[in-house]
Amino acid sequence: MKKVISANQSVSYAVRAAKAQVIAAYPITPQSSIVEMLSGFCASGELNARFINVESEHSAMAACMSASVAGARTFTATSSQGLALMHEVLHYASGLRLPIVMANVNRALASPFNLKADLSDSLSQRDTGWLQFYCESGQEVFDTIIQSYRIAEQLLLPVMVNLEGFILSHTYEIVDVPEQRDVDRFLPPAPPRESLDVDNPAMFGSTTDYYINFRYKMHADMERAKVLCRESDAEFKGMFGREYGLLCPYRCEDADLILITAGTIAGSCRVVADRYRTKGLKVGVLRIRLFRPFPAELIRAALRGARKAAVIDRDFSPGCGGIFAQEIKAALQGSGSEVLVFEFIAGLGGKDVTDTDIGQIIEHTINMSKPGESAWMGLLR
Amino acid sequence: MKKVISANQSVSYAVRAAKAQVIAAYPITPQSSIVEMLSGFCASGELNARFINVESEHSAMAACMSASVAGARTFTATSSQGLALMHEVLHYASGLRLPIVMANVNRALASPFNLKADLSDSLSQRDTGWLQFYCESGQEVFDTIIQSYRIAEQLLLPVMVNLEGFILSHTYEIVDVPEQRDVDRFLPPAPPRESLDVDNPAMFGSTTDYYINFRYKMHADMERAKVLCRESDAEFKGMFGREYGLLCPYRCEDADLILITAGTIAGSCRVVADRYRTKGLKVGVLRIRLFRPFPAELIRAALRGARKAAVIDRDFSPGCGGIFAQEIKAALQGSGSEVLVFEFIAGLGGKDVTDTDIGQIIEHTINMSKPGESAWMGLLR
């Protein structure tokens, strides 16, 4: 049924539909409305789950971790500082191979403080062993959370679903919330897995000299994840008529210049790309939806035809550059691709990325013969 | 004066020589002997510093942060879980532009537990805005800490000095501990900076819409950092006769195959490289000493002549690969370099990387016409 709701509400409805059993979360702007709505669902019994009012995000993730080892379907949501505080436990969750699903509402990291959208918070968790999705609409947020549970429970790895603070989290738009029975069909109860069991005692996560072997298993499963994500996306389409893919190309087939970005900026890019198309300039847009595991092969394929690519990063690794840009370049190196990759940092701290900004990015990319330093858009004077 | 000491002791002597004023640290294997030695120095008055026995690493970094804003020279040391727990505060420290110096004794991250060397702990802090050095000897550890204070205080950015757990931290070797007066000459008291002052009240780290501008400043200063690191390294050589550079090439000039790695593995690589040289094979070794800011230009330059490069990562980003390898490839992309980059994951969880392993890596790289998937060395059966 279609509703006009915010993406944060969309997250909450999705978690209710997924029938999470244990939810432990801590409020933080701009995620708070998720916690509020979910605690409401749990209090009213609309969702038959235990809601733990933890005293910090470190505990929120720790509770999800242990509840998951005990066999429950778990959920948490956070943002920026909260996600950063979970960092240590994020490593545990993946190392213990737990199908936890988390929503992260992207927000800039302190210091200084800024409450607005910035992907650096989740991207700086890129080495923690979590799958990472980046969404661009309330609908995609709902669908991705449902898909994530399925993927996580097949793969036994945790999944982080990211949506930009305010720009997406607080924007109301039309979301088709499917019937519960359809969701149940797509997402049955979790398949059985090793868990705490007084009848078969085992110790989880102890010290080991086989560390490298377990890391290798995680590596292998991350490779498998790409396949699983495509499969469940396809199945999802079969049932709900919507699919997303791992990368979302727009008019890329014949494009000379491809704008590459993640999250909401992609929508605005399409608007501007179309304008340039009418001017006869072959511009395409490639949105990266799945960042972990990083779909390097698909990136290479998507850029095969293009002469230039402009990566727009709403994130920044100090002393390195835009994170998407770096990983894209790494994927291209040695692949024989000739594409020139131009790097742009834009929209940090929720700075609005306007059609004008995107226009400038395109102009800049067209005019420069080869990439120079990364260009920063929208600095305030 | 030359002594046979462990690298952890070397850290402690260096901090004493640097005259840190506030030390807040929390014990963790294999860092503990640093905390023990430093608390001894503070108790006995050998080092006139306040030692804060914090209740966690999050607090250790928070204490260094505030003490640094108050104007003091601060130090902490940690490892793996402790570093991960500091994650949120690491972002604060760089965002507040504080010249904190920290030693991190690299250890594998849980879960599962493993107490041995693995660079993933510090590398998964690569987006936090800290400079990162990776050392290969007790001498280098000492010298790098002294250099780091100078760089940090000129640049107003924090510096992390990394040494591998046990393999380096607990290995005793000859370290030349310089005279205090010489250290004082190289490292005078910190130049004055904005700090908490009742006579000129200011608020540090508040909320701001200029967030992107401050990030840009950090970016610019990270670029400057590369220059400053080279300068202070040169000055250091002038005074102490030792220098390191940002990258440490060994027999790379004429090399066809260059082994690239960080930390102690480099030493073993040189041994094996020499063996192959005697066999007439042109093998070189490139050790990455400074990882943040990432010296991309120098990497490109160093690899210009080579046909193949084999990157040995004692670290791993699930769903992506070896972290050094990725960033090296990103640096090479679009630079016109033809070098073929082969990726190897080795030594995770302290797995010994033997001369045989390195030999196999070389053989593999020679025999393969082009890079395939990353190869994992030393999996246990």
Add this chain to the structure above:
Amino acid sequence: MLPITAISFITTEGNETGEWRSQRPVLDQEKCNRCGLCWMYCPDNAVRPAGDVFEISYTYCKGCGICAQECPKGAILIVKEER
């Protein structure tokens, strides 16, 4: 020219929060006994000693009504803010 990071030096006095006001306290100096409670209890420092009386600064007064509520002499009246 921005500092190296967000370091604030300027006070908030430039921010005229009186603009938020939907009701306005009016102080009747006749009734006032100078007890200073309004000054003490005003969350916005909008009541100030001026010479030997207290005055309300409408530049900052947000119209919370505390001063009127707490005035022992009923010397402060709350009226609708007309702009």
Add this chain to the structure above:
Amino acid sequence: MLPITAISFITTEGNETGEWRSQRPVLDQEKCNRCGLCWMYCPDNAVRPAGDVFEISYTYCKGCGICAQECPKGAILIVKEER
């Protein structure tokens, strides 16, 4: 074949910590009154009820000496471990 991550199922009973021992407790059944204190206090479960007596398992006994120290009857003697 390894599990997906470090999940332990096998007990430590295969680890013969008796090997650590530098001194050895010797139990004199004559003096023993079966009070079970040695069994109760042994940190390594090296004292075990066997039928109606207690026996010391040298496979695990680390030689801490607690049993001898706590035995009310002085029934346990600590001697140097000879290997």
Add this chain to the structure above:
Amino acid sequence: MDGIAQIKFPVEQEELVCPGHTACPGCGAVLAMKYVLKGLGPRTMAVIPPACAGVISGGFPFMALKIPVLRIPFESTAITASGIRAALDAMGKKDIHVLAWAGDGATFDIGLQALSGAAERNDDIIYVCYDNEGYMNTGIQRSSATPEGAWTTTTPAPYVKDTPKKDIVRIMAAHKIPYIATASIGYPADLIKKVNKAKEKKGTRFILVFSPCPTGWRYSSEMTIRIARLAVQTDLFPLYEIEDGENYTLNPRRSAKPVRDYFKLQGRFRNLKEDNLKRFEEMLRKERDYLNRMAG
């Protein structure tokens, strides 16, 4: 200014809180800050975690406080104050008060451990918690300082919060620190007196200041002071001091009013049930007995 001479209670007149701050109309937290700084004076450095206090203190390039302030992580209030003290000591700077200024969420919940650590080391700081009984800055979620029976956005009506308020004072008393006090913005003179007393001591000092929040508690802004007083008069928030964790001094008891008077003014208590009220009275009796026993 002889007019001021007539003020019934003598207090520092210098204002260290600037007007123009962005607190809601009638905010109790601002008053707490105003009074505490009147007590401490300008030679004070403060740390402030995320909270309404953080927002109120100003956004770059503006500041609402006339003292040096450091904005810190939510978990770290006490330890960052300790860090500043350590730095001042190491640099030989004296006669400066280090103020840790935090809300109840930062104190009862996410910052409790750092606070306990500072108390255990008896670090030389003044920790003031302004208690508005919830996470207000993020939109009125429950904290462990939220009283039983109160509505918040995470203890939604009609279910409301079903666990009692955490007894932070008793927890701090267990740390046997030199000075602990409860105070209220309803009684500024008493609050300032206690701040002055704390000032004279060394080591970890803890003051809990009751600070009503019209926005979060759902009452009309002019009632802030009245509600603060009622909390004391109903014994819901007794005023007292504890020295070295053992010596209790209770403020003279104010006219005992029925708890109802307090609850009925606030929208957050609309769903309060009879049995809540009973438990409250029972609880208050117990607490009174306990305090009297302690005061000996």
Add this chain to the structure above:
Amino acid sequence: MDGIAQIKFPVEQEELVCPGHTACPGCGAVLAMKYVLKGLGPRTMAVIPPACAGVISGGFPFMALKIPVLRIPFESTAITASGIRAALDAMGKKDIHVLAWAGDGATFDIGLQALSGAAERNDDIIYVCYDNEGYMNTGIQRSSATPEGAWTTTTPAPYVKDTPKKDIVRIMAAHKIPYIATASIGYPADLIKKVNKAKEKKGTRFILVFSPCPTGWRYSSEMTIRIARLAVQTDLFPLYEIEDGENYTLNPRRSAKPVRDYFKLQGRFRNLKEDNLKRFEEMLRKERDYLNRMAG
């Protein structure tokens, strides 16, 4: 096995701790685990943070405990137990005890906040802290449970620790949880009795078990039990119970021995000074008075 029938105190005979574990000879922590599991029985799930207990519990693929165990982050003992309980409830699994098993460092310091959170929510878990008064697993550093006057590697001789042990029991009592007890491996029957009592209750239960450590305390391994008893006999570690934070039950006082007897057996106290001793006796007197006052 009639031989066993003669055992002076009736205790569960099934051993849930396997031999072959890697504790030091004479380890008190292992005994604590042995006794507590005798009390709880096999239908128990445990969480264990990094600690000697973690090492003792075994390294992959081995386990020294015959119950399901999860190895958790150092900060998270209580909340991970709460998480397991929430999962069991959500999945409708009953009659299972959730045991949080942590050392003093994980309890008094880095895990205190998570513990306080669980206690505030009154989560249905049994939290046992085996107290060996320091960070032993990392090589004997001070924790806030380390007593004044004790040597550790971070309170090096001759300076030693100059602050008293944190009073965790009083802190937990301030949380008014259903059951709190102090126990000692020197008195297994009493310890097991208390575990059984805790078992019968719901909500957050906390037991502090005094567990001497020959390696860290610098004494000869056979003295473990003796030292545990001396701690009780000298009143340094009084045994008692607190129900609902208010009802105190003190164990009958054992022959009062001078504190010296306790100290002189341990190398860690070699640097204890006369004035330490004085403060100790003073402190012990106060504590006794306090407990008596509370008890009746």
Add this chain to the structure above:
Amino acid sequence: MYEIRFHGRGGQGAVVASIVLASAFFKEGKFVQAFPSFGAERRGAPVLAYTRADDSEIRERFGIYAPDCLIVLDSSLTRRKGITSGLKEGHWIVINSDSRPVDYRFPGDFRVATLDANSIARKYGLGSASVPIVNTTILGAFSRATQTVSIDSVMAAVKEYAPSKPEENAKAALEAFQAVQF
């Protein structure tokens, strides 16, 4: 694409109004977007909110800088400088005010509609007498003045979103629809 900017004060419900209006458009088959101007909302402090409506999917994710209409919930806000910034010439400014459109002068040629939403809201007991809640009421005036969305859709949306007194809210909107002056 039709873009609306709401001007209100903390506590007046400008954000809710933007959502209600969006769903009114949605009921007429439009694609919609509604979002606030982000920041801590304090009672009485000026706040902005936005609504977008279009016949085709809305892909724009940047701010609204050149709205097609302003809805002003508090007449006093009209005196803030720059209130009309970006508003397209010839387009509507709908104001909650007891004065007449002609009493308003704005820099530029805009069409002004006014209605006394306060008294209507009071009449239907929306909010308190001192602080009437006019956010639903004024949407009726918007419907009539701009003709972009039907009053039925507005009333339906109002009923759906009103936390309490749905009928009264809807009636108020209808009365506003009738009473608005331009």
Add this chain to the structure above:
Amino acid sequence: MYEIRFHGRGGQGAVVASIVLASAFFKEGKFVQAFPSFGAERRGAPVLAYTRADDSEIRERFGIYAPDCLIVLDSSLTRRKGITSGLKEGHWIVINSDSRPVDYRFPGDFRVATLDANSIARKYGLGSASVPIVNTTILGAFSRATQTVSIDSVMAAVKEYAPSKPEENAKAALEAFQAVQF
């Protein structure tokens, strides 16, 4: 390059021995490395430690798998299988034992040296009577047997590192130097 592997038990100080020996070599101008085999050390549990010495800089950072010498601090350890693993043929095994070299049979042709370090340590009051500390003493025997480092260097190093009784430790090493049998 000369590589030594120490076999001891937790509490015997094998690690310290490896360091002291390294500094003895250092005093003779050698480059050195000493490191333990990493893991929680429990009293009585077998532990390993290693020392490397060379005339040129030591760049090897991997483990020692083919040592040139074994030093065994506790005779009971000689009965552990695999104790000689990797030891180069014809090289030394120095054992703290009251039996004679000939009493030992190892798989392979190795040179065995023994000395009763316990009684020497006891004699000089090193450690307790029940648990003598032999880690410095046995280095004297090593010096004599292997001839790789002078007894003076060993004694100097011992004095430098002994936490207490430096003289006694040095004397014990000297006496071991004289008493060792092979």
